[in-house]
Amino acid sequence: MNDSKLTRAFDNDWIGPALVSLVAIAAISALQPSFLSSFNILVLLSAIAVNMLIALGQLVIIAVGQMNLALGSIGGLVAISFAAMMEIWHLPPLVAMGGGLAIGVIAGMASGFVIARTGISAFIITLAGLQIFKGINLGITEAQPFYGVPQSVKDFGNVALAGPIPWLVLPMVAAAVFMWVLFNRLRIGRYILAIGGNRNAAELSGINLDTTVIWAHALSGLLAAGAGMMLVARLQIGHPAIGEDWLISSFAAPVIGGAILSGGHVSVVGTFFGVVIIAIITQALVLFAIDPFVVQIVLGALILWAVGINRLREMRVARAKA
Amino acid sequence: MTAALEVLHASKSFPGVKALDDVSLTLQPGSIHALLGENGAGKSTLIKIVTGLHRPDAGEVRLNGQAVGFANPRQAVAAGIGAVHQERNLVTRFSIGENIMLERLGAHALSPIDYGQIHAEAAKWLALLDLYIDPRRPVSSLSVAQMQLVEIGKALALQTRVLLLDEPTASLTPNESQVLFGILRRLRDDGVAIVFVSHKLEEVFDLCDTVTVLRDGRNACSGVPLKDLDRQAVVKMMIGRDERIAKRAPRPRAETAPYLELKNVATSAGHRDISFSVRPGEIIGLYGLVGAGRSELAKAILGQIRRTGGEIRVAGKPAAIASPADALHKYGIGYVSEDRKQEGLILLHSVLGNAGITVWRRLSNALGFLRDRTIIDHTAPVLRQLEVKTPSVYQTIGNLSGGNQQKVSVAKWIAAGVKLLIIDEPTVGIDIKTKAYLHDLIHDLAEQGTAILLITSDMPEMVDVADHILVMSGFAIKGEVENDRNYERVSQAIMGFIHDNASTGAAA
Numbered sequence: 128m129n130d131s132k133l134t135r136a137f138d139n140d141w142i143g144p145a146l147v148s149l150v151a152i153a154a155i156s157a158l159q160p161s162f163l164s165s166f167n168i169l170v171l172l173s174a175i176a177v178n179m180l181i182a183l184g185q186l187v188i189i190a191v192g193q194m195n196l197a198l199g200s201i202g203g204l205v206a207i208s209f210a211a212m213m214e215i216w217h218l219p220p221l222v223a224m225g226g227g228l229a230i231g232v233i234a235g236m237a238s239g240f241v242i243a244r245t246g247i248s249a250f251i252i253t254l255a256g257l258q259i260f261k262g263i264n265l266g267i268t269e270a271q272p273f274y275g276v277p278q279s280v281k282d283f284g285n286v287a288l289a290g291p292i293p294w295l296v297l298p299m300v301a302a303a304v305f306m307w308v309l310f311n312r313l314r315i316g317r318y319i320l321a322i323g324g325n326r327n328a329a330e331l332s333g334i335n336l337d338t339t340v341i342w343a344h345a346l347s348g349l350l351a352a353g354a355g356m357m358l359v360a361r362l363q364i365g366h367p368a369i370g371e372d373w374l375i376s377s378f379a380a381p382v383i384g385g386a387i388l389s390g391g392h393v394s395v396v397g398t399f400f401g402v403v404i405i406a407i408i409t410q411a412l413v414l415f416a417i418d419p420f421v422v423q424i425v426l427g428a429l430i431l432w433a434v435g436i437n438r439l440r441e442m443r444v445a446r447a448k449a
Numbered sequence: 450m451t452a453a454l455e456v457l458h459a460s461k462s463f464p465g466v467k468a469l470d471d472v473s474l475t476l477q478p479g480s481i482h483a484l485l486g487e488n489g490a491g492k493s494t495l496i497k498i499v500t501g502l503h504r505p506d507a508g509e510v511r512l513n514g515q516a517v518g519f520a521n522p523r524q525a526v527a528a529g530i531g532a533v534h535q536e537r538n539l540v541t542r543f544s545i546g547e548n549i550m551l552e553r554l555g556a557h558a559l560s561p562i563d564y565g566q567i568h569a570e571a572a573k574w575l576a577l578l579d580l581y582i583d584p585r586r587p588v589s590s591l592s593v594a595q596m597q598l599v600e601i602g603k604a605l606a607l608q609t610r611v612l613l614l615d616e617p618t619a620s621l622t623p624n625e626s627q628v629l630f631g632i633l634r635r636l637r638d639d640g641v642a643i644v645f646v647s648h649k650l651e652e653v654f655d656l657c658d659t660v661t662v663l664r665d666g667r668n669a670c671s672g673v674p675l676k677d678l679d680r681q682a683v684v685k686m687m688i689g690r691d692e693r694i695a696k697r698a699p700r701p702r703a704e705t706a707p708y709l710e711l712k713n714v715a716t717s718a719g720h721r722d723i724s725f726s727v728r729p730g731e732i733i734g735l736y737g738l739v740g741a742g743r744s745e746l747a748k749a750i751l752g753q754i755r756r757t758g759g760e761i762r763v764a765g766k767p768a769a770i771a772s773p774a775d776a777l778h779k780y781g782i783g784y785v786s787e788d789r790k791q792e793g794l795i796l797l798h799s800v801l802g803n804a805g806i807t808v809w810r811r812l813s814n815a816l817g818f819l820r821d822r823t824i825i826d827h828t829a830p831v832l833r834q835l836e837v838k839t840p841s842v843y844q845t846i847g848n849l850s851g852g853n854q855q856k857v858s859v860a861k862w863i864a865a866g867v868k869l870l871i872i873d874e875p876t877v878g879i880d881i882k883t884k885a886y887l888h889d890l891i892h893d894l895a896e897q898g899t900a901i902l903l904i905t906s907d908m909p910e911m912v913d914v915a916d917h918i919l920v921m922s923g924f925a926i927k928g929e930v931e932n933d934r935n936y937e938r939v940s941q942a943i944m945g946f947i948h949d950n951a952s953t954g955a956a957a
Contacts, residue, residue, distance in 0.1 A: 312820070314813040321806055324795035331751070331784055331792055332806040332861065333777030391797050 140385030143436070144400030148407065155411045162414060168291035171410055173284070176299035177357045178402045181373050182380035183306050184350035186398050189381050190310065191343040192323035192390025193242070193249035197256035198377055201234045201348050202355035203370030204260045207268050209356045210365020214275030228352045234260060235348020239341035264367055273365035284360025295357055302350060307395045309346075319343050323390025376405055379426060383433040404429065451514045453478040453642035454499065454530070454611045459508035461494055466850060468494040469505070470666045476611060476642040481633060483653045483675065484646045486663035487687055492646055495663065496613055499644075500532045501525035512611075526552070531604025532613040537596050539588045539603075546571035546584035549603045574602040578632055593740060594625040598632070605636070612636065613644040618652060619906075620740040623948055630656050648907075650680055662686040697892065699933050700916050705729050708764055708900040709750070709782070709869050715758035718745040719924040723759070727869060727900040732891065734915025734932070735904045736943050742924035743904045744787055747871045751776045751784055764868075777807060780869075783862035787874035787904070789851070793858040796847035800839050803846050803857050804828040807865035831860045835890065852883030859890065869900040876910060888914050912939050920946040 156162045181198065188195040209227040212218045218226070234256070242252045288294045309316035318339040321329040330336050351370075358369050382388065383404060384397025405426065412422050454476040461469040469491045476482050486492045497503040499510065501519030509516050512528055519525045539548050546568035547554065554562050571584040578598045588596060597617060604612055614633075618626040633643055633656065645657055653660065654675060662669040662683065669686035707726035714723040720742055727733045737743045748754045750761065752770040761768050763780045776782040786792035794803050805812075805824035812827060813819045825842060832842070835856045839849055846854060855875065862870055872891060876884040891914055895901050905911050911918060911932075918930040920943050928946035930939055 312818055314809050314817040314819050317802070317806075317809055317819060321795055321798070321802070324797045324802075325791070327792040328786075328795050329806070330753075331773050331786055333774045333810070333865075334806070335772065335774045387797070391795065 140394035140397035141400050144383055144385075144397055144404060148400050148403045151404065151407045151411070155407065155414070159411075159414050162411070165291040167410070167414075169287055169293055171406055172291065173293045173295050173361055174406045174409070175402055176293065176295035177354050177361065178376060178380065178406060179299045179399060180302050180350050180354035180357065181377050182384075182398050182402050183302055183395070184347045184354065185377035186306070186381045186386060186393050186395070187309075187319065187343050187346045187350070188249070189378075189386050189388060190316075190323050190390060190393045191319045191340060192326065193340075193343075194378070194388075195238070195253045195344070195347050196250065196374065197234075197238060197253040197260055198347060198351050199370035199373035200257045200260040200264070201231055201370070202351035202358075202373060203367065204234065204264045204355075205231045205352040206355035206359045206369040207264055207273060207365045207367055210273035210276055210359050211267060213277055213280070214273045214365070220277055220280050224356060227356050228349060231348040231350075231352025231355070232345050233348070235344040235346070235351070236341055238348070239344025242344070243337035243340040268365075268367040270367050272367060276359060276363055276365065280360045281363045284357065284363065295361065298353055298357060302353060303395055303399060310393065310395060315339065315342050320391055320393070323392075325391070375426065375430075376402075379430050379433070380405055382437065383429060385437070387437055388434070401433075452476060452511070453513065455511040455514075456495065456499065456505075457509050457511065459495070459498055459505040459510070461498065461503060461505050468666055469498075471508070472663065472666070472668050473508075473671050474499075474661050475672045476644060477659075478610065478642050479637055479640045480658040481637050481643045481645055481656055482672070483657035483660040484644050484663070485650075485653065485660060485683065485687055486669075490663040490687070491666040492663055493615070494666075496532065496615060496644075496646070499525070499611075499613065500530060526607055529608055529610040530613070531607055531609030531611070533597065533600045533604060533615065533617060535616045535619060537593075537600065539596055539599060541589040542587060544568070544585050545575070545582065545588055545591070545599055548588055548599060549574055549584070549606050551603070552607060571602070571606070574606045575599075577605065578602050579628070593620045594622075594629070597621070597629070601632070605641075609641070611642045611644070613646070615646045616648065617645070618647060618649065619738065626652065650683060653683075654680065664689055697913065697934065700732075702728070702731065702917060706765060707762075709902070710762040710765075711750075711759065712762070713759035714749070714756060714761060716745070716749040717755040717757055718742065718749065720746055720749065721758075721925055723926055725919055725926065725929075727902050729868070729898045729900045730895050732895045732901045732903055732914060732916045734911045734918040735902060735921055736906065736908075736911050736918055737921035738906060738947065741921045743921050744873055745924070746921070747784055747873055747902070747904060750871065751782065777865060777867070778810060781867045782869045782871070783807070783865060783867035785858055785862065785870065785872045785875060787877060789854055789858055794846055794854055796845070798846065799843045800832070800837070800846050800849070800857055801825065801828065801842040804832060804842075804861050804864060807861045811865075828860065828864045831864045832857070835860050835863075836886075852879050855879055855883070855887065859887070863894070867899065869902065870894065871902045871904070873904040874906070875903070876905075876907065884910075908940050908943070909936070911943075912936050918943065922947050 161167060184198050185195055205227045208230050209223050212223040212226055213220060238253055238256045242249045283294045286294060288296065310320060318334050321334055322336060322339055355369055359365050380401030381393060381398045383401035384394050386393040408425050409422055452475050456472065456474040459469055459472050472491065472495060474495065484492055494503060498505050501522040501524055504518065511517065517528060549571040550567045554567065568584040575582065575584060578601060580595065580598050588599060591599065617629060621629065637643055645653065647653055657675055659672050660675050660678065660683065661671050664687060705728050707728050710726040712724050715721045723746065725733065735743050745754055749756055750770065751773045752775055753773060761770065768780055770776045770780060773784065790796060801821065801824060805828050808824065808827055809819055812823050829842065837853050837856045837860065839853065846857060875887050879887065888910065891901060891903065903915055912934060915932050918932050918939065919926050920928045920930065930942045932939055
């Protein structure tokens, strides 16, 4: 029976991306030994840490069968609010962080609430959210960065915890472990996947659609907030443009990691390797001084490759259904 | 005479199932050919081969004596094979004329559309079908029966010489069906070869000239003149034995207080004045044709369709059921959907993920933590009891057979321990053995005290399983029949209520 093969393919979402990561690391370091220098690893891990939170923020929405176009604009709004609270109100970083996370959750819940209650597609609602949150961002900043970021925050984003490992890795590990537990061990995570897998069946099986969708968006907002504040720490300023370039990679990493875009099936580990692949490619092109536009083309090709593999699997599932 | 269409020794397999095994079908021009078989016998696979959706693994299709291999449905249409499927395939916002001429709105993609010409052309086809309505009207303004005729018109407009009709009368009243039959007879006399798929044997004997019966993916007969057969013989070919005589003794109606009670319920879907009750241990059957409003009533009970009047009482108390989540968690009501794939199961997920979905809420701890082990402990006994055949509980459910999938969609409600189970068309597309098994299961559940509302349009199933039968038509309950398992009497009483409705023109 081909059952076991299919199951295995699903269980091993991350094997393919993991192999691609390893091969890429081996190849690039063979050509350019400085790729494995302590400094370069630190830079690479910092980028991976931030992008992992961004990808997880999208992953939870993909899991429920929707998309969140406002992810970057929520992250950006939180980033500048975080910086502003510290610069203008002189709030201690931890308090400002709490405020930032709250803003992210509220913004996400607002999107989720409107989507759940109106039944309008998440694409449209989060597209509107993208504009609204961006508008608030620009209203607050007047397009000028906040520079008054405390030294402790700057250190968190730029100093190594041990060897080449930056502090930024800590929130990434926490978020990744939490999300893995969410999808595998928590009721709400199962609900999210059930709705993404078959909304009608989930509803008729007694799952509350509205609450679950709001939860998913709140989580997405929380993760976007985390990523936004990590970027403030890393860039050392609250820049109003934070979040503008998140969209493509937020979808690319989960998809490379085996998520099915129509929902119901995601992999946290696969997403991690998706993030790693994107970071390596971006880095390598810098190391080899290749034109940045090539990064875009390679990323686009990677997405096509990933969705191609996804499509192949969906066809196998569809055949099994027939 | 050359056959209009021949399917010769066709076989087709899907993962885990051989849908067709050496099946042949021969259609003569100018005749109406019945294609019969139980659900899952292979009718729809055969139709999909003829219409180019599937390619046979072995065997061939010949059109006017020439072998053809359709790579897609468009090629079949171009070759003159038209199909009207059970579900409507019209763009409802477009006009009738545009729908009929959809394939030929212009010579090429950028041609300007000449609406005058399109509607004039469409009117010709409508006239042929005795349908004198303005082709400029949007399809959405038509009745179901009219939409069906528009689809036939669309098929004919494409120079169709072979017309396949899949359950065309499922959503028609008897009068509308007779009008359709008149038109089909005229098309036959014009030389069209027609395939008529129906579960209603009366219609088949009334209308068709020859018959092909499929059973378990094989020919039980091929192209036999119907005048040589009687109903008993056809049924025997369909089910492989004599028509089933009710084997269960009638059960006395329970004396207990009703678990679910509906009093003069009206809904936004159009139900009016619905009153009935279901007692613990009782199987109430809800019979009706497709479109009678039965599944909609189930969804109104579950809170998915708004109640606009009347009262629903659960266990003696007025109930305000706002959602299926309410129905399950507050009132112990479960619903086995008629549409297993769209509404019943998450095909992408495992057997465990599907069987346990109703108990996650109960089994998670205060922090919302769930362990597979706990869920397995709760669902495995039920899966074993129902003899679900799966290599493991982690198996993707989309890979199981239809029968096993259906068992899981019942199992999840048993695991949840519901007090009332609404079961909607439980055996559509299920093999005969599993069907009998599911009937026993429903019976056993009732014996153990579960209240059951059984929705089915399968008459033998209704007579075999239900204790008491409600007949629904046009979103209202037309009558009640006490089931004494006398098939002739009960089925005639049921059809009597439905025909009654049609002749008084009460259908909205």
